[in-house]
Amino acid sequence: MFSSYQMCLYTKNEPVGAKRTAWLPDDKLECPPEDFDYFYTYLNTPGHVVPTRVPTSPQPSVAPTLPYNFTCEILPPSNTVPTSAHQLRPADITVIAALGDSITAGFGAAAYTPAQVLIQARGVSWSVGGDESYEEGVLTLTNVLRMYNPDIKGFSVDTGPHTNYNISRLNVAVGGARAMDMVAQTEDLIERMQNWTNIDFDNDWKVITMFIGANDICACSNYTAAEYAAEVQEALDLMHAQIPRAFVNLAQVVQVTEINKLDGLMCDVFHYAFCECAKQEFNENWRDRKSVV
DSSP: OOOHHHHHHHHOOOOTTOOOSSOOTTOOOOOOOTTSOOOOOTTTSTTOOOOOOOOSSOOSSSSOSSOOOOOSOOOOOOSSOOSSGGGOOGGGEEEEEEEESHHHHTBTTTOSSGGGGGSBOGGGOTTTBOSSOTTTTOOOHHHHHHTTOTTOBOOBOSSOOTTOHHHHTTBOOOTTOOGGGHHHHHHHHHHHHHHOTTOOTTTSEEEEEEEOOHHHHHTOSSOOHHHHHHHHHHHHHHHHHHOSSEEEEEOOOOOGGGGGGOOSHHHHHHHHHHOHHHHSOOOHHHHHHHTTO
């Protein structure tokens, strides 16, 4: 899935028109001021480069052999509980949750064979998985935030479906989900939060990641960017109205056309079965749907 470096890029906040196009390991991530645009997208950041780690050979386990060093400054929690997301520190966050599709559900996140792609490895889901730790090489947002608050709650563990609450917890993502499903997932998330006795629903600060859109693009229908935006907006409005003290991380849509770089019979079979649009030539409707990101 995503490396910690890529995750920083997804959550990096710099003003539109002044975003850097390349990154160094020592670059410092800063909190966004209130008067800046927060979204980091392909449209407002032309030509940016995302560094990746490419394994040179199959690994014997999910976690890398060597641990990763955490070089960010460990800030203490705020002296008083923040009343605004603009005052929030990582250590202030006590609950983590996520909505989305198969990527957030962890399908294939621990796979080494095509058959294992069907396993929902929620414990290593990039935005909400809580297996092991950052030091042991499991690079998830949960394990990054654990460096600031070891008592964070809500993360998913191990493998299993969203209906297994002991596994999924506040990871309500469902394989195959689309933007139209985000309201239902938000309602599910609200119910889980309200019924979890370990959570102070009204006072705990929560970070909620929504990562959705790949299946909308792959649907090969007349579905438009405006429809996608409206459905995501409805879910965001519901969160704003019913979930107090929430920092919502709306992740950009995955670039599904990257699958064209993967060749071979097995890849072609899977791609034509699950995302035929990305294997087709671009058309205006596809561009329209993609333009929302």
